[in-house]
Amino acid sequence: MAEYGILVDYEWCSGCHSCEVACQMEHGFEPDHFGIKIAELGPWQIAGKKWQHANIPLFSEQCDLCAARTTQGKLPTCVHHCQAACLSYGTLDALAAQLKEKPQQALVALR
Amino acid sequence: MTEKREYVLIEHEKPWTYEEDGLKVARGSAWTGPGCHIGCGVLLYTDENGRLVKVEGDPENPFNEGRLCIRCLALPEVTHSTKRLTYPMKRDKALRGKNQFERISWDEALDTIEAKLKEIAEQYGPESVLFMQGTGRDIAAWISRLAWSYGSPNYGFPLSGLACYLPRVSGMYSTTGSFWVCDCSQQFPDRYDNPEYQDPEVMILWGNNPLISNSDGFFGHWVVDLMRRGMKTIVCDPRMTWLGARAEIVLPVRPGTDAALALGMLNVIIGEDLYDHEFVELWCYGFDELAERAKEYPVDKVAEICWVDADRIRTAARLFANAERACVQWGVAVDMTREALPAGQAISALTQITGNIDRPGGMIIPPELIFYGGGFGADLLTPEQTNKRLGMNQYPLLKFGFATFQPDVALRAMETGDPYEIRGLWLQTTNTIACMGADPKRWLAAAKKADFIVCTDLFMTPTIMALADYVLPAATYPERDGLRIGDGPQRGETINKVVQVGECKSDMEINLELGRRLNPEAWPWQDVKEMFTSMIAETGYDFDGLRAVAPAYPRYIYRKHEKGLLRRDGSPGFNTATGRIELWATVYANAGLDPLPYFEEPEPGPGSTPELLDEYPLVLTTGARNWGMFHSEHRNIPRLRSLRPDPLIEVHPDAAEKFGLKDGDWVWVENQLDRAKRRVKLWPALLDARFCSTDHAWWFPEADPEKLYEVFDLNINNNVTWTPGKSGFGSNYKCMLVKLSKVEEGETHD
Ligand code: SF4
């Protein structure tokens, strides 16, 4: 049973790739391997002045939720370095409570 | 928080350097080579072999609060790249352009350079050596002192019209006596929680995408912080960016017409009586004249010039003026129009007549630890040498406290020997023919005329390959000690050396060692640490003391003009001739320039040369940043290159169809001057099908060195001329008319 995860507030993910590179550097991944990867959703014009333009972080099988860091009381490195501060790490229960607080979020159970 | 002297400090859990799991950790500031100017707080991890193995954002540092962009995250792969220059080299002048460098010792390099520079000074005068830098890899202070202590007044950068940052900086100093930035609480160690701080209600993002560019001391994601806290934004950008999609209003301004847009907004704000009467009355000079000028820019006319819907301009002006607290975060697009000074003046006036001056959530004066703008050691020059600075006669504004030569005049001197021959070039941290030089083949031909050329950089570059007689290897920031001074609010911070790569030396070490040989009195310090300590003497810290407590924040006080804190005589007001913010600028009038803001069509352009539109129907803007690259850096770092393997031009699908192009096609981007290669990226988010946008400073480090890494195939500045604004500031780097055509198989530029 999963207990921990990451809550993504994708309304604010700027697509800066910091999470990707932080994860790669922490885990020694080559540039084509990712624990977390950003998918660009847009841009397209919905209607009038409104545009769809979002970035959605996705987690791969190589994500170990930064076990080596979290056991030392550190944050996962993607969460630590996220420039938009839109990633939160915690127990699924705590994050589920945050999930209800605003739309355009996604909760990922990871371990 | 505790206080020491007049600085506000943060509590640190650990000393500046400590052990963690067998690694050594050092806290410090990220400034620079590689990467940007802003100086994020970093933790540098080194292993027992003295290698940098990891960089993390320092969560204790209020500036970035632990966050980092990918350039600092990937730093170990830059510092330890096998492609670094790691020892001095020489090459016979006759072999310039050939990949035939020879390794030499530092002693030989410095001995020869010293002798040669002394010989030039004796024979031709020291003014015949130009000292040039690129963008701010902690260099301005040191290279300016090197030039001046040698006796040359000619320090500067090879960018037409000084068209990056300096037009804005000099414009603001000329008209207000200070420099101004958006208040994002960056001057407070407790940031958004500071009791005196209030968020801006509205921020205009003008001519930059700060999330990617992080320029001028501004950490771009503060904008996201503030938006999440409820701030509204107005985005002036020809593209629908991620920020634009979240903005209240987007103004897709035609590149090069920003001044007209600002004047149109002033027209609305003054015409509808939305300005701050009290502030204007008490603190501004020349409001009536500005109002008259703004009348010449009715919104309907401006809408036609800028290709922006008139009602949108009105709504934006009202939203901005009606906000209790508002600010403008602007960027280099303003400088990169030929008449950059009046453009900046008009944009600044928006914040000034609405009273958003030195108050919470408005525009603030970034506090300075030590004054940085004017170089380091101008007093070393005799008045006679100072008067030989290139461009001072043509452009009187350069006399008002600005220390650099005027680059367009310098180029002409290199080409023609007028007013004197240029014999030597000292190029430190500038990859001119790949990055800032306009018409780079013209600049290269002129540079080649010099008898003696020294280059200092981190990596081999097209510029070094084309020109250098001597090459000195410079250090990346984890390889050197330093002071984090620079633009934006200065925080007392240090850069801390944790590794040594090859025989590299830091830029300031190189300048100190050579400076000492050329003029020992001007460089009395044993080593760089002693030099730093003497520079920061007024702070009460020595280098080691500052390093232990850093960051040290100067105490910030709002509304300084009311309190008599801006003028030397201690009276209230601003540090200008009239003591007021000069909407009508005395300094410009004295320099023979129009004292009021105005708009002139960029040339060529749809407004000035409509006859060219049949042949060149697209308006191109250049210099769009991407996440992993800083100007011409990072093309040789595979992890960062993988995010942007090729130079791209964003083309609207309708325009692509017209030219018969599809996504991924290689094209020539061509104007009346020349052409450069790009790959097409179909991009529906261009807000007018006549716009296209591309990134800059491309070369292929993997290509043939003796073809100069294909820089002339790839450099978009092939299409830019050396044509400065009337004041000597500003140049059209970001607005030109182009056409696109498919590159034929195997076709190269020449
Ligand atoms: S939690 Fe750690 S392993 Fe998982 S994606 Fe984030 S950085 Fe990578």
Ligand code: SF4
């Ligand atoms: S670091 Fe944060 S903002 Fe940047 S791409 Fe990753 S999730 Fe998005």
Ligand code: SF4
């Ligand atoms: S913005 Fe990026 S490159 Fe600049 S200092 Fe911060 S992390 Fe480094």
